Amino acid sequence: MKRYGNLYEKIYSYENLQLAHQKARKDKSFYNEVKMVDANEEYYLLQIQNILIWKTYSVKSSDYTMFKKMDKNKEREIFKLDYFPHRIIQHALINVIQDIFLKSFIDNTFASIPNRGIHLCLKRMNKDIKNNKEGTKYCLKMDIHKFYPSVNQEILKKLFRRKFKDKDVLWLIDMIINSMEGEKGIAIGSLFSQWAGNYYLTFFDHWLKENKHIKYYYRYCDDLVTLHSDKDFLHQIRKEIQQYLLNKLDLELKNNWQVFPTRIRGIDFVGYRHFDDYILLRKSTAKNMKKKLKKMYKRCKRGISLTYSEWCSINSYKGWLKWCNGYNLYLKYIKPLEFYTNKYYMEEIKK
Numbered sequence: 229m230k231r232y233g234n235l236y237e238k239i240y241s242y243e244n245l246q247l248a249h250q251k252a253r254k255d256k257s258f259y260n261e262v263k264m265v266d267a268n269e270e271y272y273l274l275q276i277q278n279i280l281i282w283k284t285y286s287v288k289s290s291d292y293t294m295f296k297k298m299d300k301n302k303e304r305e306i307f308k309l310d311y312f313p314h315r316i317i318q319h320a321l322i323n324v325i326q327d328i329f330l331k332s333f334i335d336n337t338f339a340s341i342p343n344r345g346i347h348l349c350l351k352r353m354n355k356d357i358k359n360n361k362e363g364t365k366y367c368l369k370m371d372i373h374k375f376y377p378s379v380n381q382e383i384l385k386k387l388f389r390r391k392f393k394d395k396d397v398l399w400l401i402d403m404i405i406n407s408m409e410g411e412k413g414i415a416i417g418s419l420f421s422q423w424a425g426n427y428y429l430t431f432f433d434h435w436l437k438e439n440k441h442i443k444y445y446y447r448y449c450d451d452l453v454t455l456h457s458d459k460d461f462l463h464q465i466r467k468e469i470q471q472y473l474l475n476k477l478d479l480e481l482k483n484n485w486q487v488f489p490t491r492i493r494g495i496d497f498v499g500y501r502h503f504d505d506y507i508l509l510r511k512s513t514a515k516n517m518k519k520k521l522k523k524m525y526k527r528c529k530r531g532i533s534l535t536y537s538e539w540c541s542i543n544s545y546k547g548w549l550k551w552c553n554g555y556n557l558y559l560k561y562i563k564p565l566e567f568y569t570n571k572y573y574m575e576e577i578k579k
Contacts, residue, residue, distance in 0.1 A: 229390055236396035238324045240280035245273045248319035252311065261311035276313045276320075283399065287314055287407040292415060305377075307408075307415035318419045321400060328391065329423055334433045338498075339449035340422035346498045347551055349448055354502055356444050356455065357490060361504070364444055364455040367495050368462040370485045372473065375450035376425060377413045380478040381405050384414070384428055391427075412478075425449065432472060440465060448498050455490060462487045500552050507552040514557065517545050521561040528568045539572050 238244060249269065253262045265272045279285040291314060292307040309315055326342075333341065338349040357364045372378070388401050404420050414421040429447065436442045436454075442465070444455035452469075456462050466485060473479040494501040494508070501508040509517070524538050534542075542565055549558050 231391060231393040232325075232328055233392070233394045235324050235392070235394045236280075236400075239320050239397070239400070240277050242273060242277060244320050244323055245276055245316065248316050248323055249273060251323070252315045252319045256311070259311060265312055265316075272312060273316075276316055279313065280317070280320075280400075283396070285313070285317065285400070285403065287403060289407060289409045291407065304416055306417040308417055309415075315419070317400075318404070321397075321404075322419060322423055325392070325397070326423070329427055332391070332430050333426060334430070334437055334447075336445055337426060337430070337433055337447045339447075340426060346448070349446060349498050350500060350502075350507070350551060353444075353446050353453070353495070353497070354507060357502065357504060360444075361491075363457050364490055365457050366455070366459040366462055366487060367490045367493075368452075368454040368456070368466055368485070368487050369495065369497070370452040370454075370466065370469070371482045372450035372452070373480045373482045375479070376416045376421060378479055379414045379425065379428055380412055381408070381414075382411065383476075383478060384424060387428065387431065428477065432477065435472060436469070440468070446497070451497065453495060453497050459487050499548065509548060509552050509554055509557065513548065517548075517557070518561055521545065521565065524568075525561075525564055528565065534568055534572045536576070539569055539577070542569050 246269070249265060253259075253266070256262050257266070287309070291309055293309075294305055294307050296303050297306050298304075309318075330341070336349075336352065338344045338346070384405060385398075385402060388398060392398055392401075404418075405414065405424070408415055414424055426449075429450075433445075433447060436445050442454055442456075446453045454462060454465065456465075466481075466487070470481050473481060490502075491504045494503045496510060499510050499513060501510060508514075520541060524534065524542070528534065542562060546558070546562055548554070549562070
Protein backbone atom coordinates (compact mmCIF):
# COMPACT_ATOMS: atom_id res chain seq x y z
CA MET A 229 0.00 0.00 0.00
CA LYS A 230 1.32 3.43 -0.95
CA ARG A 231 2.03 5.77 1.96
CA TYR A 232 2.00 9.53 1.44
CA GLY A 233 4.51 12.07 2.74
CA ASN A 234 5.55 15.72 2.29
CA LEU A 235 2.02 17.00 2.90
CA TYR A 236 2.28 19.19 5.98
CA GLU A 237 3.64 22.29 4.24
CA LYS A 238 0.69 22.13 1.83
CA ILE A 239 -1.70 22.18 4.80
CA TYR A 240 -0.33 25.39 6.31
CA SER A 241 0.34 27.17 3.02
CA TYR A 242 -1.41 30.54 2.98
CA GLU A 243 -3.31 29.67 -0.23
CA ASN A 244 -4.69 26.50 1.35
CA LEU A 245 -5.71 28.38 4.51
CA GLN A 246 -7.55 30.92 2.36
CA LEU A 247 -9.38 28.10 0.58
CA ALA A 248 -10.15 26.45 3.94
CA HIS A 249 -11.65 29.69 5.24
CA GLN A 250 -13.82 30.07 2.13
CA LYS A 251 -15.12 26.51 2.45
CA ALA A 252 -15.65 26.70 6.21
CA ARG A 253 -17.58 29.99 5.99
CA LYS A 254 -20.01 28.75 3.32
CA ASP A 255 -23.59 29.52 4.45
CA LYS A 256 -22.18 30.85 7.74
CA SER A 257 -21.20 34.39 6.80
CA PHE A 258 -23.60 35.75 9.44
CA TYR A 259 -21.66 34.05 12.31
CA ASN A 260 -19.82 36.55 14.49
CA GLU A 261 -16.62 34.47 14.33
CA VAL A 262 -16.78 34.40 10.54
CA LYS A 263 -17.31 38.16 10.41
CA MET A 264 -14.31 38.56 12.69
CA VAL A 265 -12.03 36.60 10.34
CA ASP A 266 -13.53 38.26 7.25
CA ALA A 267 -12.75 41.70 8.69
CA ASN A 268 -9.01 40.94 8.90
CA GLU A 269 -8.44 37.73 6.99
CA GLU A 270 -4.67 38.01 6.58
CA TYR A 271 -4.11 38.62 10.29
CA TYR A 272 -6.11 35.57 11.44
CA LEU A 273 -4.88 33.20 8.73
CA LEU A 274 -1.26 34.09 9.49
CA GLN A 275 -1.98 33.27 13.14
CA ILE A 276 -3.19 29.82 12.08
CA GLN A 277 -0.17 29.40 9.82
CA ASN A 278 2.20 30.17 12.68
CA ILE A 279 0.61 27.78 15.19
CA LEU A 280 0.79 25.01 12.59
CA ILE A 281 4.39 25.76 11.56
CA TRP A 282 5.59 25.85 15.17
CA LYS A 283 3.19 23.08 16.22
CA THR A 284 1.75 25.10 19.08
CA TYR A 285 -1.80 24.25 17.98
CA SER A 286 -3.89 22.26 20.41
CA VAL A 287 -7.51 21.13 20.63
CA LYS A 288 -9.01 19.60 23.76
CA SER A 289 -12.36 18.21 24.85
CA SER A 290 -13.08 21.53 26.59
CA ASP A 291 -12.95 23.25 23.17
CA TYR A 292 -16.12 21.47 22.07
CA THR A 293 -19.62 22.74 22.69
CA MET A 294 -21.95 19.77 23.07
CA PHE A 295 -25.67 19.83 22.37
CA LYS A 296 -28.26 17.12 21.83
CA LYS A 297 -30.27 16.60 18.67
CA MET A 298 -33.04 14.16 17.73
CA ASP A 299 -32.23 12.18 14.58
CA LYS A 300 -34.44 9.29 13.40
CA ASN A 301 -36.09 9.25 16.84
CA LYS A 302 -32.66 8.85 18.46
CA GLU A 303 -30.99 11.44 20.66
CA ARG A 304 -27.46 12.17 19.47
CA GLU A 305 -24.72 14.21 21.13
CA ILE A 306 -23.35 16.72 18.60
CA PHE A 307 -19.97 18.34 19.22
CA LYS A 308 -19.22 21.79 17.81
CA LEU A 309 -15.83 23.53 17.63
CA ASP A 310 -15.16 27.25 17.39
CA TYR A 311 -14.78 28.54 13.86
CA PHE A 312 -11.39 30.10 14.58
CA PRO A 313 -9.00 28.36 14.51
CA HIS A 314 -10.37 24.82 14.75
CA ARG A 315 -12.82 24.52 11.88
CA ILE A 316 -10.53 26.37 9.48
CA ILE A 317 -7.69 23.99 10.41
CA GLN A 318 -9.85 20.92 9.82
CA HIS A 319 -10.84 22.21 6.39
CA ALA A 320 -7.17 22.91 5.61
CA LEU A 321 -6.27 19.33 6.56
CA ILE A 322 -9.10 17.78 4.54
CA ASN A 323 -8.28 19.95 1.49
CA VAL A 324 -4.90 18.23 1.28
CA ILE A 325 -5.77 14.63 2.18
CA GLN A 326 -9.26 14.40 0.63
CA ASP A 327 -8.10 13.02 -2.73
CA ILE A 328 -5.99 10.39 -0.96
CA PHE A 329 -9.09 9.30 0.96
CA LEU A 330 -11.19 9.18 -2.20
CA LYS A 331 -8.75 6.76 -3.84
CA SER A 332 -9.27 4.41 -0.88
CA PHE A 333 -13.08 4.41 -0.80
CA ILE A 334 -15.14 1.86 -2.73
CA ASP A 335 -17.69 3.24 -5.20
CA ASN A 336 -20.67 2.19 -3.12
CA THR A 337 -20.07 4.24 -0.01
CA PHE A 338 -22.01 7.48 -0.13
CA ALA A 339 -22.20 9.53 3.09
CA SER A 340 -20.28 12.82 3.47
CA ILE A 341 -18.41 12.42 0.16
CA PRO A 342 -18.44 15.14 -2.53
CA ASN A 343 -20.60 14.32 -5.57
CA ARG A 344 -22.10 11.30 -3.82
CA GLY A 345 -24.93 11.11 -1.32
CA ILE A 346 -28.48 9.91 -0.90
CA HIS A 347 -29.65 10.31 -4.48
CA LEU A 348 -26.67 8.58 -6.11
CA CYS A 349 -27.11 5.72 -3.63
CA LEU A 350 -30.82 5.63 -4.46
CA LYS A 351 -30.23 5.45 -8.21
CA ARG A 352 -27.40 2.92 -8.04
CA MET A 353 -29.20 0.46 -5.76
CA ASN A 354 -32.46 0.61 -7.68
CA LYS A 355 -30.63 0.11 -10.97
CA ASP A 356 -29.06 -3.06 -9.54
CA ILE A 357 -32.42 -4.29 -8.23
CA LYS A 358 -34.05 -3.81 -11.64
CA ASN A 359 -31.18 -5.26 -13.69
CA ASN A 360 -30.65 -8.43 -11.63
CA LYS A 361 -33.87 -9.58 -10.00
CA GLU A 362 -32.51 -12.99 -9.05
CA GLY A 363 -29.18 -11.71 -7.70
CA THR A 364 -30.92 -9.13 -5.49
CA LYS A 365 -33.77 -11.37 -4.32
CA TYR A 366 -32.93 -11.11 -0.59
CA CYS A 367 -31.65 -8.23 1.52
CA LEU A 368 -29.44 -8.15 4.63
CA LYS A 369 -29.86 -4.83 6.41
CA MET A 370 -27.55 -3.92 9.30
CA ASP A 371 -26.55 -0.97 11.45
CA ILE A 372 -23.42 -0.49 13.57
CA HIS A 373 -24.11 0.15 17.25
CA LYS A 374 -23.25 3.76 18.23
CA PHE A 375 -20.66 4.05 15.48
CA TYR A 376 -18.96 7.42 16.11
CA PRO A 377 -18.81 7.04 19.93
CA SER A 378 -17.45 3.48 19.48
CA VAL A 379 -14.54 4.19 17.11
CA ASN A 380 -11.38 2.88 18.77
CA GLN A 381 -8.92 5.77 18.69
CA GLU A 382 -5.78 3.59 18.71
CA ILE A 383 -7.03 1.45 15.82
CA LEU A 384 -7.92 4.62 13.88
CA LYS A 385 -4.40 6.02 14.42
CA LYS A 386 -2.86 2.76 13.19
CA LEU A 387 -5.04 2.87 10.08
CA PHE A 388 -3.89 6.43 9.36
CA ARG A 389 -0.28 5.22 9.62
CA ARG A 390 -1.02 2.75 6.84
CA LYS A 391 -1.85 5.70 4.60
CA PHE A 392 0.47 8.54 5.72
CA LYS A 393 4.17 8.63 6.62
CA ASP A 394 4.42 12.41 7.16
CA LYS A 395 5.07 12.68 10.91
CA ASP A 396 3.75 16.24 11.10
CA VAL A 397 0.46 15.30 9.43
CA LEU A 398 0.13 12.36 11.82
CA TRP A 399 0.81 14.72 14.74
CA LEU A 400 -2.10 16.93 13.64
CA ILE A 401 -4.40 13.95 13.04
CA ASP A 402 -3.50 12.46 16.44
CA MET A 403 -4.19 15.83 18.08
CA ILE A 404 -7.72 15.92 16.64
CA ILE A 405 -8.43 12.27 17.51
CA ASN A 406 -7.15 12.71 21.08
CA SER A 407 -9.34 15.78 21.58
CA MET A 408 -12.17 13.38 22.48
CA GLU A 409 -10.94 12.14 25.84
CA GLY A 410 -10.92 8.40 26.46
CA GLU A 411 -10.02 5.36 24.38
CA LYS A 412 -13.06 5.50 22.13
CA GLY A 413 -15.07 8.02 20.17
CA ILE A 414 -14.73 10.72 17.53
CA ALA A 415 -16.87 13.85 17.49
CA ILE A 416 -20.23 13.69 15.69
CA GLY A 417 -20.57 16.97 13.81
CA SER A 418 -16.87 17.45 13.05
CA LEU A 419 -15.69 17.63 9.42
CA PHE A 420 -12.67 15.49 10.26
CA SER A 421 -14.89 12.84 11.90
CA GLN A 422 -16.97 12.44 8.73
CA TRP A 423 -13.87 11.57 6.70
CA ALA A 424 -12.22 9.59 9.50
CA GLY A 425 -15.40 7.54 10.02
CA ASN A 426 -15.53 6.62 6.33
CA TYR A 427 -11.83 5.75 6.37
CA TYR A 428 -12.25 3.63 9.52
CA LEU A 429 -14.68 1.37 7.61
CA THR A 430 -12.98 1.43 4.22
CA PHE A 431 -10.82 -1.66 4.86
CA PHE A 432 -13.97 -3.48 5.95
CA ASP A 433 -15.64 -2.38 2.68
CA HIS A 434 -12.74 -3.76 0.63
CA TRP A 435 -12.79 -7.02 2.59
CA LEU A 436 -16.46 -7.52 1.73
CA LYS A 437 -16.03 -6.65 -1.94
CA GLU A 438 -12.69 -8.30 -2.67
CA ASN A 439 -12.32 -11.15 -0.17
CA LYS A 440 -15.97 -12.16 0.22
CA HIS A 441 -16.89 -11.18 -3.37
CA ILE A 442 -20.10 -9.36 -2.41
CA LYS A 443 -21.36 -7.72 -5.60
CA TYR A 444 -24.34 -5.80 -4.22
CA TYR A 445 -23.19 -3.95 -1.12
CA TYR A 446 -24.04 -0.34 -0.17
CA ARG A 447 -22.93 1.72 2.81
CA TYR A 448 -24.26 5.06 3.97
CA CYS A 449 -22.18 6.00 7.04
CA ASP A 450 -22.86 3.09 9.44
CA ASP A 451 -25.98 1.75 7.66
CA LEU A 452 -25.15 -1.35 5.63
CA VAL A 453 -27.20 -3.12 2.94
CA THR A 454 -26.19 -6.34 1.15
CA LEU A 455 -28.27 -8.02 -1.58
CA HIS A 456 -27.95 -11.64 -2.74
CA SER A 457 -29.85 -14.48 -4.34
CA ASP A 458 -29.50 -16.80 -1.31
CA LYS A 459 -30.82 -15.86 2.13
CA ASP A 460 -28.76 -18.61 3.80
CA PHE A 461 -25.63 -16.98 2.37
CA LEU A 462 -26.72 -13.64 3.86
CA HIS A 463 -27.20 -15.22 7.28
CA GLN A 464 -23.70 -16.68 7.08
CA ILE A 465 -22.06 -13.47 5.85
CA ARG A 466 -23.76 -11.56 8.66
CA LYS A 467 -21.95 -13.75 11.18
CA GLU A 468 -18.63 -13.17 9.41
CA ILE A 469 -19.27 -9.42 9.30
CA GLN A 470 -20.04 -9.44 13.00
CA GLN A 471 -16.74 -11.19 13.73
CA TYR A 472 -14.73 -8.90 11.45
CA LEU A 473 -16.11 -5.72 12.98
CA LEU A 474 -15.54 -6.99 16.51
CA ASN A 475 -12.05 -8.42 15.99
CA LYS A 476 -10.59 -5.87 13.58
CA LEU A 477 -12.38 -2.62 14.46
CA ASP A 478 -13.77 -3.13 17.98
CA LEU A 479 -17.31 -2.43 16.71
CA GLU A 480 -20.62 -4.22 17.24
CA LEU A 481 -23.63 -4.68 15.01
CA LYS A 482 -26.99 -3.69 16.43
CA ASN A 483 -29.29 -6.58 17.23
CA ASN A 484 -31.93 -5.27 14.83
CA TRP A 485 -30.28 -6.77 11.70
CA GLN A 486 -32.75 -8.34 9.27
CA VAL A 487 -32.80 -10.70 6.30
CA PHE A 488 -35.93 -10.44 4.14
CA PRO A 489 -37.27 -10.65 0.54
CA THR A 490 -36.31 -7.46 -1.26
CA ARG A 491 -39.41 -6.92 -3.40
CA ILE A 492 -42.12 -8.08 -1.00
CA ARG A 493 -41.13 -5.88 1.90
CA GLY A 494 -39.00 -3.20 0.29
CA ILE A 495 -35.66 -1.88 1.58
CA ASP A 496 -35.91 1.03 4.02
CA PHE A 497 -32.64 2.85 3.24
CA VAL A 498 -31.42 6.47 2.84
CA GLY A 499 -34.88 7.87 3.56
CA TYR A 500 -36.84 5.81 1.05
CA ARG A 501 -38.44 2.37 0.70
CA HIS A 502 -37.04 0.62 -2.37
CA PHE A 503 -39.15 -1.91 -4.26
CA ASP A 504 -38.66 -3.46 -7.69
CA ASP A 505 -40.24 -0.86 -9.95
CA TYR A 506 -41.15 1.95 -7.58
CA ILE A 507 -39.79 3.93 -4.64
CA LEU A 508 -41.78 5.27 -1.70
CA LEU A 509 -40.90 7.87 0.90
CA ARG A 510 -39.98 6.37 4.28
CA LYS A 511 -43.13 5.97 6.42
CA SER A 512 -41.88 8.10 9.32
CA THR A 513 -40.79 10.89 6.93
CA ALA A 514 -44.15 10.81 5.13
CA LYS A 515 -46.03 10.89 8.45
CA ASN A 516 -44.04 13.88 9.73
CA MET A 517 -44.43 15.65 6.39
CA LYS A 518 -48.23 15.28 6.39
CA LYS A 519 -48.48 16.54 9.95
CA LYS A 520 -46.30 19.61 9.35
CA LEU A 521 -47.82 20.58 6.01
CA LYS A 522 -51.39 20.28 7.32
CA LYS A 523 -50.53 22.73 10.13
CA MET A 524 -48.90 25.15 7.70
CA TYR A 525 -51.90 25.07 5.35
CA LYS A 526 -54.35 25.80 8.19
CA ARG A 527 -52.19 28.75 9.30
CA CYS A 528 -52.02 30.11 5.77
CA LYS A 529 -55.80 29.83 5.33
CA ARG A 530 -56.17 31.93 8.49
CA GLY A 531 -54.04 34.64 6.89
CA ILE A 532 -50.83 33.91 8.81
CA SER A 533 -47.77 34.27 6.57
CA LEU A 534 -45.18 31.52 6.17
CA THR A 535 -41.92 31.84 8.06
CA TYR A 536 -38.57 31.38 6.34
CA SER A 537 -38.14 28.03 8.13
CA GLU A 538 -41.54 26.82 6.88
CA TRP A 539 -40.79 27.96 3.33
CA CYS A 540 -37.52 25.98 3.45
CA SER A 541 -39.31 22.90 4.85
CA ILE A 542 -41.89 22.89 2.05
CA ASN A 543 -39.17 23.10 -0.60
CA SER A 544 -37.19 20.38 1.16
CA TYR A 545 -40.18 18.00 1.15
CA LYS A 546 -40.78 18.87 -2.49
CA GLY A 547 -37.21 17.78 -3.20
CA TRP A 548 -37.66 14.50 -1.31
CA LEU A 549 -40.81 13.66 -3.30
CA LYS A 550 -39.07 14.42 -6.59
CA TRP A 551 -36.96 11.26 -6.22
CA CYS A 552 -39.74 8.80 -5.49
CA ASN A 553 -43.27 7.84 -6.56
CA GLY A 554 -44.75 10.63 -4.48
CA TYR A 555 -46.95 12.50 -6.96
CA ASN A 556 -50.13 11.86 -4.97
CA LEU A 557 -48.49 13.17 -1.81
CA TYR A 558 -47.39 16.24 -3.76
CA LEU A 559 -50.92 16.87 -5.07
CA LYS A 560 -52.54 16.47 -1.65
CA TYR A 561 -50.08 18.23 0.66
CA ILE A 562 -47.69 20.49 -1.28
CA LYS A 563 -49.64 21.82 -4.27
CA PRO A 564 -52.25 23.58 -2.02
CA LEU A 565 -49.34 25.45 -0.39
CA GLU A 566 -47.64 26.56 -3.62
CA PHE A 567 -49.64 29.79 -3.86
CA TYR A 568 -48.28 30.76 -0.43
CA THR A 569 -44.71 29.63 -1.13
CA ASN A 570 -44.64 31.61 -4.40
CA LYS A 571 -46.04 34.64 -2.63
CA TYR A 572 -43.42 34.36 0.12
CA TYR A 573 -40.68 34.03 -2.48
CA MET A 574 -41.78 37.15 -4.39
CA GLU A 575 -42.35 39.27 -1.28
CA GLU A 576 -39.49 38.15 0.95
CA ILE A 577 -36.80 36.10 -0.76
CA LYS A 578 -36.55 37.83 -4.13
CA LYS A 579 -36.95 41.28 -2.58
